[in-house]
Amino acid sequence: MSRHALITGAGTGIGAAISRQLHSDGCSLSLMGRRLEPLEALAEQLGHSCRVITGDVTDRESVESAFIQASESFGHVEILINCAGIAPTAPFHRIEFSDWQNTMDVNLNGVFHCTQVALGNMKIAGWGRIVTIASTASLKGFPYVSGYCASKHAALGLTRALALETAQQGITVNAVCPGYVDTDIVREAIQEIMTKTGRSEAEALQHFTESNPQGRLIEATEVAASVSWLCSDSAASVTGQAIAIDGGSTA
Numbered sequence: 001m002s003r004h005a006l007i008t009g010a011g012t013g014i015g016a017a018i019s020r021q022l023h024s025d026g027c028s029l030s031l032m033g034r035r036l037e038p039l040e041a042l043a044e045q046l047g048h049s050c051r052v053i054t055g056d057v058t059d060r061e062s063v064e065s066a067f068i069q070a071s072e073s074f075g076h077v078e079i080l081i082n083c084a085g086i087a088p089t090a091p092f093h094r095i096e097f098s099d100w101q102n103t104m105d106v107n108l109n110g111v112f113h114c115t116q117v118a119l120g121n122m123k124i125a126g127w128g129r130i131v132t133i134a135s136t137a138s139l140k141g142f143p144y145v146s147g148y149c150a151s152k153h154a155a156l157g158l159t160r161a162l163a164l165e166t167a168q169q170g171i172t173v174n175a176v177c178p179g180y181v182d183t184d185i186v187r188e189a190i191q192e193i194m195t196k197t198g199r200s201e202a203e204a205l206q207h208f209t210e211s212n213p214q215g216r217l218i219e220a221t222e223v224a225a226s227v228s229w230l231c232s233d234s235a236a237s238v239t240g241q242a243i244a245i246d247g248g249s250t251a
Protein backbone atom coordinates (compact mmCIF):
# COMPACT_ATOMS: atom_id res chain seq x y z
CA MET A 1 0.00 0.00 0.00
CA SER A 2 1.97 3.03 -1.19
CA ARG A 3 -0.25 5.81 0.10
CA HIS A 4 0.31 9.07 1.97
CA ALA A 5 -0.97 8.93 5.56
CA LEU A 6 -1.16 11.80 8.04
CA ILE A 7 -1.29 10.63 11.65
CA THR A 8 -2.15 13.06 14.45
CA GLY A 9 -0.72 12.26 17.88
CA ALA A 10 1.87 10.24 15.97
CA GLY A 11 4.82 10.59 18.33
CA THR A 12 3.70 8.43 21.24
CA GLY A 13 1.65 5.41 22.29
CA ILE A 14 -1.00 4.19 19.88
CA GLY A 15 -0.15 6.85 17.26
CA ALA A 16 3.48 5.69 17.14
CA ALA A 17 2.37 2.04 16.77
CA ILE A 18 0.02 2.98 13.91
CA SER A 19 2.79 5.00 12.27
CA ARG A 20 5.17 1.99 12.46
CA GLN A 21 2.51 -0.31 11.01
CA LEU A 22 1.56 2.00 8.12
CA HIS A 23 5.24 2.61 7.37
CA SER A 24 5.85 -1.13 7.15
CA ASP A 25 2.77 -1.32 4.89
CA GLY A 26 4.63 1.01 2.49
CA CYS A 27 2.95 4.34 3.25
CA SER A 28 4.68 7.71 3.25
CA LEU A 29 3.97 9.35 6.59
CA SER A 30 3.26 12.85 7.83
CA LEU A 31 3.75 12.62 11.58
CA MET A 32 1.87 15.35 13.46
CA GLY A 33 1.83 16.38 17.11
CA ARG A 34 2.63 19.43 19.23
CA ARG A 35 6.04 18.28 20.54
CA LEU A 36 8.89 17.97 18.08
CA GLU A 37 11.10 15.51 20.04
CA PRO A 38 8.93 12.36 20.02
CA LEU A 39 8.04 12.91 16.37
CA GLU A 40 11.70 13.32 15.39
CA ALA A 41 12.71 10.27 17.42
CA LEU A 42 10.10 8.17 15.64
CA ALA A 43 11.03 9.53 12.21
CA GLU A 44 14.68 8.70 12.91
CA GLN A 45 13.73 5.10 13.83
CA LEU A 46 11.62 4.70 10.69
CA GLY A 47 14.37 6.16 8.55
CA HIS A 48 12.73 7.24 5.29
CA SER A 49 9.46 8.51 3.79
CA CYS A 50 8.57 10.47 6.95
CA ARG A 51 7.82 14.16 7.39
CA VAL A 52 7.63 15.57 10.91
CA ILE A 53 5.07 18.36 11.35
CA THR A 54 4.41 20.17 14.60
CA GLY A 55 0.85 21.37 14.93
CA ASP A 56 -2.14 21.60 17.22
CA VAL A 57 -5.36 19.87 16.14
CA THR A 58 -7.45 22.39 18.09
CA ASP A 59 -6.19 25.27 15.93
CA ARG A 60 -7.67 25.40 12.41
CA GLU A 61 -4.80 27.48 10.97
CA SER A 62 -2.28 25.06 12.43
CA VAL A 63 -4.13 22.10 10.90
CA GLU A 64 -4.36 23.78 7.48
CA SER A 65 -0.65 24.59 7.62
CA ALA A 66 0.15 20.96 8.56
CA PHE A 67 -1.76 19.64 5.53
CA ILE A 68 0.04 22.10 3.23
CA GLN A 69 3.43 20.96 4.59
CA ALA A 70 2.39 17.32 4.26
CA SER A 71 1.30 17.73 0.63
CA GLU A 72 4.57 19.52 -0.23
CA SER A 73 6.41 16.32 0.74
CA PHE A 74 4.18 13.50 -0.46
CA GLY A 75 1.21 14.94 -2.38
CA HIS A 76 -2.27 15.13 -0.93
CA VAL A 77 -3.18 13.17 2.18
CA GLU A 78 -4.95 9.93 1.21
CA ILE A 79 -5.23 8.42 4.70
CA LEU A 80 -6.05 10.45 7.81
CA ILE A 81 -5.61 8.86 11.22
CA ASN A 82 -7.17 11.00 13.97
CA CYS A 83 -5.25 9.72 16.98
CA ALA A 84 -4.51 12.89 19.01
CA GLY A 85 -6.45 12.76 22.25
CA ILE A 86 -6.50 13.57 25.94
CA ALA A 87 -8.20 11.75 28.82
CA PRO A 88 -8.56 13.93 31.92
CA THR A 89 -10.19 12.34 34.97
CA ALA A 90 -12.41 14.03 37.57
CA PRO A 91 -15.82 13.54 39.15
CA PHE A 92 -18.38 15.40 37.04
CA HIS A 93 -19.24 18.00 39.70
CA ARG A 94 -15.58 19.08 39.94
CA ILE A 95 -14.93 19.61 36.22
CA GLU A 96 -14.09 23.23 35.31
CA PHE A 97 -15.82 24.29 32.11
CA SER A 98 -12.45 25.25 30.58
CA ASP A 99 -11.22 21.66 31.09
CA TRP A 100 -14.45 20.27 29.61
CA GLN A 101 -14.03 22.61 26.62
CA ASN A 102 -10.40 21.59 26.16
CA THR A 103 -11.37 17.90 26.07
CA MET A 104 -13.95 18.68 23.38
CA ASP A 105 -11.44 20.83 21.50
CA VAL A 106 -8.87 18.02 21.22
CA ASN A 107 -11.00 14.86 21.03
CA LEU A 108 -13.90 16.15 18.94
CA ASN A 109 -13.13 19.52 17.35
CA GLY A 110 -9.63 18.32 16.41
CA VAL A 111 -11.24 15.44 14.51
CA PHE A 112 -13.60 17.95 12.85
CA HIS A 113 -10.75 20.24 11.70
CA CYS A 114 -8.45 17.48 10.40
CA THR A 115 -11.27 15.57 8.72
CA GLN A 116 -12.73 18.64 7.03
CA VAL A 117 -9.33 19.78 5.75
CA ALA A 118 -8.48 16.26 4.49
CA LEU A 119 -11.80 15.59 2.79
CA GLY A 120 -11.62 17.98 -0.21
CA ASN A 121 -8.68 16.25 -1.91
CA MET A 122 -10.00 12.78 -1.04
CA LYS A 123 -13.23 13.66 -2.88
CA ILE A 124 -11.30 14.92 -5.92
CA ALA A 125 -9.20 11.73 -5.95
CA GLY A 126 -12.21 9.48 -5.41
CA TRP A 127 -10.30 7.56 -2.73
CA GLY A 128 -9.73 8.17 0.95
CA ARG A 129 -9.50 6.52 4.34
CA ILE A 130 -10.35 8.29 7.60
CA VAL A 131 -9.86 6.37 10.83
CA THR A 132 -10.50 7.96 14.21
CA ILE A 133 -9.02 6.35 17.28
CA ALA A 134 -12.09 6.54 19.47
CA SER A 135 -12.50 4.31 22.54
CA THR A 136 -14.79 1.88 24.31
CA ALA A 137 -15.81 5.20 25.93
CA SER A 138 -17.51 5.89 22.55
CA LEU A 139 -19.74 2.89 23.18
CA LYS A 140 -20.50 2.95 26.90
CA GLY A 141 -20.09 5.15 29.95
CA PHE A 142 -17.24 5.11 32.44
CA PRO A 143 -17.25 7.00 35.76
CA TYR A 144 -14.98 10.04 36.34
CA VAL A 145 -14.29 10.58 32.62
CA SER A 146 -17.57 12.19 31.55
CA GLY A 147 -15.88 14.74 29.26
CA TYR A 148 -13.83 12.00 27.63
CA CYS A 149 -16.93 9.80 27.16
CA ALA A 150 -18.96 12.70 25.74
CA SER A 151 -16.21 13.68 23.30
CA LYS A 152 -15.57 10.09 22.18
CA HIS A 153 -19.30 9.35 21.75
CA ALA A 154 -19.53 12.52 19.63
CA ALA A 155 -16.49 11.56 17.53
CA LEU A 156 -18.21 8.25 16.75
CA GLY A 157 -21.42 10.10 15.80
CA LEU A 158 -19.41 12.25 13.38
CA THR A 159 -17.81 9.09 11.95
CA ARG A 160 -21.17 7.41 11.31
CA ALA A 161 -22.76 10.50 9.71
CA LEU A 162 -19.76 11.28 7.48
CA ALA A 163 -19.52 7.64 6.34
CA LEU A 164 -23.02 7.99 4.88
CA GLU A 165 -22.21 11.35 3.25
CA THR A 166 -19.11 9.93 1.54
CA ALA A 167 -20.34 6.42 0.76
CA GLN A 168 -20.50 7.05 -3.02
CA GLN A 169 -17.08 8.76 -3.18
CA GLY A 170 -14.55 5.99 -2.60
CA ILE A 171 -13.95 7.24 0.94
CA THR A 172 -14.43 5.18 4.08
CA VAL A 173 -14.79 6.68 7.55
CA ASN A 174 -14.41 4.42 10.57
CA ALA A 175 -13.65 4.47 14.27
CA VAL A 176 -11.46 2.05 16.17
CA CYS A 177 -12.53 1.68 19.79
CA PRO A 178 -9.83 0.25 22.05
CA GLY A 179 -10.20 -0.75 25.68
CA TYR A 180 -7.26 -0.01 27.99
CA VAL A 181 -4.07 -0.16 25.92
CA ASP A 182 -0.60 -0.83 27.30
CA THR A 183 0.81 2.68 26.72
CA ASP A 184 2.74 5.14 28.89
CA ILE A 185 -0.52 6.81 29.96
CA VAL A 186 -1.86 3.58 31.45
CA ARG A 187 1.51 2.63 32.98
CA GLU A 188 1.73 6.11 34.59
CA ALA A 189 -1.84 5.73 35.90
CA ILE A 190 -0.85 2.37 37.45
CA GLN A 191 2.11 4.07 39.17
CA GLU A 192 -0.21 6.85 40.41
CA ILE A 193 -2.69 4.35 41.87
CA MET A 194 0.21 2.56 43.61
CA THR A 195 1.51 5.86 45.06
CA LYS A 196 -1.89 7.21 46.14
CA THR A 197 -3.42 3.99 47.50
CA GLY A 198 -0.44 1.86 48.51
CA ARG A 199 -1.72 -0.95 46.28
CA SER A 200 0.73 -3.36 44.66
CA GLU A 201 1.46 -3.15 40.92
CA ALA A 202 -0.63 -6.29 40.32
CA GLU A 203 -3.57 -4.79 42.24
CA ALA A 204 -3.29 -1.47 40.40
CA LEU A 205 -3.02 -3.26 37.06
CA GLN A 206 -6.19 -5.20 37.90
CA HIS A 207 -8.14 -1.91 37.90
CA PHE A 208 -7.43 -1.71 34.14
CA THR A 209 -7.65 -5.39 33.23
CA GLU A 210 -10.79 -6.46 35.10
CA SER A 211 -13.11 -4.74 32.58
CA ASN A 212 -11.54 -6.83 29.79
CA PRO A 213 -12.99 -10.38 29.64
CA GLN A 214 -9.56 -11.51 28.38
CA GLY A 215 -8.12 -10.09 31.62
CA ARG A 216 -5.29 -8.12 30.03
CA LEU A 217 -4.27 -4.78 28.52
CA ILE A 218 -4.59 -4.41 24.76
CA GLU A 219 -1.31 -4.05 22.82
CA ALA A 220 -0.94 -0.87 20.73
CA THR A 221 0.14 -3.12 17.83
CA GLU A 222 -3.30 -4.78 17.93
CA VAL A 223 -4.94 -1.39 17.43
CA ALA A 224 -2.46 -0.60 14.65
CA ALA A 225 -3.23 -3.87 12.84
CA SER A 226 -6.95 -3.02 12.70
CA VAL A 227 -6.13 0.46 11.37
CA SER A 228 -3.90 -1.06 8.68
CA TRP A 229 -6.77 -3.30 7.54
CA LEU A 230 -9.28 -0.44 7.51
CA CYS A 231 -6.88 1.54 5.30
CA SER A 232 -6.47 -1.28 2.79
CA ASP A 233 -8.39 -1.68 -0.46
CA SER A 234 -9.82 -4.94 0.88
CA ALA A 235 -11.79 -2.98 3.52
CA ALA A 236 -13.49 -0.78 0.89
CA SER A 237 -16.98 -1.82 2.00
CA VAL A 238 -16.32 -1.25 5.69
CA THR A 239 -17.50 2.25 6.55
CA GLY A 240 -19.31 3.95 9.41
CA GLN A 241 -18.18 1.23 11.80
CA ALA A 242 -16.96 1.23 15.38
CA ILE A 243 -14.42 -1.59 15.58
CA ALA A 244 -14.03 -2.52 19.25
CA ILE A 245 -10.54 -3.79 20.14
CA ASP A 246 -11.40 -4.61 23.72
CA GLY A 247 -11.19 -8.33 24.47
CA GLY A 248 -14.99 -8.47 24.40
CA SER A 249 -15.75 -5.86 27.06
CA THR A 250 -18.52 -4.29 24.96
CA ALA A 251 -19.89 -7.64 23.74
Ligand SMILES: NC(=O)c1ccc[n+]([C@@H]2O[C@H](COP(=O)([O-])OP(=O)(O)OC[C@H]3O[C@@H](n4cnc5c(N)ncnc54)[C@H](OP(=O)(O)O)[C@@H]3O)[C@@H](O)[C@H]2O)c1
Nearest residue numbers: 009012013014033034035056057083084085135180181183
Ligand atom coordinates in the same frame (compact mmCIF):
# COMPACT_ATOMS: atom_id res chain seq x y z
N1 LIG B 1 -4.25 4.27 25.99
C1 LIG B 1 -5.48 3.80 26.06
O1 LIG B 1 -5.79 2.95 26.92
C2 LIG B 1 -6.52 4.27 25.07
C3 LIG B 1 -7.73 3.56 25.01
C4 LIG B 1 -8.71 3.98 24.10
C5 LIG B 1 -8.49 5.05 23.27
N2 LIG B 1 -7.31 5.72 23.35
C6 LIG B 1 -7.14 6.86 22.44
O2 LIG B 1 -5.99 6.66 21.65
C7 LIG B 1 -5.43 7.92 21.29
C8 LIG B 1 -3.93 7.92 21.60
O3 LIG B 1 -3.78 7.74 23.00
P1 LIG B 1 -2.45 7.15 23.68
O4 LIG B 1 -2.89 6.20 24.71
O5 LIG B 1 -1.51 6.71 22.63
O6 LIG B 1 -1.95 8.43 24.45
P2 LIG B 1 -0.72 9.45 24.18
O7 LIG B 1 0.54 8.69 24.08
O8 LIG B 1 -0.82 10.53 25.20
O9 LIG B 1 -1.08 10.04 22.78
C9 LIG B 1 -1.81 11.20 22.59
C10 LIG B 1 -1.11 11.97 21.49
O10 LIG B 1 -1.93 13.08 21.13
C11 LIG B 1 -1.09 14.19 20.94
N3 LIG B 1 -1.88 15.40 21.18
C12 LIG B 1 -2.53 15.74 22.33
N4 LIG B 1 -3.12 16.92 22.19
C13 LIG B 1 -2.84 17.34 20.93
C14 LIG B 1 -3.17 18.50 20.18
N5 LIG B 1 -3.92 19.49 20.71
N6 LIG B 1 -2.74 18.60 18.91
C15 LIG B 1 -1.99 17.62 18.35
N7 LIG B 1 -1.65 16.50 19.00
C16 LIG B 1 -2.06 16.38 20.28
C17 LIG B 1 0.07 14.03 21.92
O11 LIG B 1 1.27 14.63 21.44
P3 LIG B 1 1.70 16.12 21.86
O12 LIG B 1 1.48 16.22 23.33
O13 LIG B 1 3.13 16.23 21.45
O14 LIG B 1 0.81 17.02 21.07
C18 LIG B 1 0.24 12.51 21.92
O15 LIG B 1 1.22 12.10 20.98
C19 LIG B 1 -6.22 8.99 22.03
O16 LIG B 1 -7.19 9.55 21.19
C20 LIG B 1 -6.90 8.19 23.15
O17 LIG B 1 -8.11 8.76 23.57
C21 LIG B 1 -6.33 5.36 24.23
